[in-house]
């Protein structure tokens with residue numbers, strides 16, 4: 001079977017044969033942000049490796065499974081572990097789960113990540129609402145022949161992160177006393193952390209934060225007609241912004257520290273948009 005639509009339907013059929021909840025909200029959990037799964041009740045797990053046509057995750061800190069259940073009484077689907085372009089997947093593979101989510105009936109997608117801060121008003125641990133993105137990778141999941149069953153050939157990208165969802169996230173944060181910033185996320189290919197010269201260049205392009213994920217999934221979700229909310233955890237200041245060396249361990253450690261506020265916030269957002 002080489003038709004992507006048929007593959008996606010096959011993946012969906014397998015998932016539906018294992019789980020009969022009908023979530024309309026999904027969350028992609030970034031590095032070190034997997035604790036949200038603890039807030040999910042009546043959990044049911046489906047390992048990526050068991051889903052026909054699904055890619056499998058290779059990065060440390062990424063579990064590689066779908067988690068179905070309820071947060072504050074609302075059906076949700078969480079992706080614990082995502083796929084990155086730098087792992088060698090094609091952009092279509094990176095975005096594949098989003099195509100499956102659409103078939104499962106997901107309407108709103110919360111995309112989270114750990115990333116480097118470029119805006120000097122940020123600190124490690126800052127939570128940032130993503131209000132726009134810059135795709136620094138000369139590739140995206142929509143390249144190739146378009147299948148109109150998924151979406152239009154030339155999708156609009158003027159509101160990649162839904163303003164209504166951003167406003168709700170802000171309102172909820174203010175209600176429960178979560179501090180947040182807002183900014184533009186630049187998607188860098190990786191897997192190396194950027195050079196200082198690259199960060200200067202990205203900063204000049206208008207980015208507030210930089211990471212190695214999120215952009216392909218956001219493009220695919222918009223193409224598929226889903227509403228996206230993006231929440232980034234600044235785990236370190238980007239190269240040259242602060243004098244320090246980067247490590248994945250540090251990224252995961254800082255994300256885990258921020259994850260108490262992060263989980264509280266996401267759970268409350270879900271309650272408000274569900």
Ligand code: HPA
Pocket residue numbers: 114115116117188193194210211212235236237238239246251
């Ligand atoms: N750059 C790119 N990706 C990242 C970073 C960074 O500084 N921190 C966490 N993910």
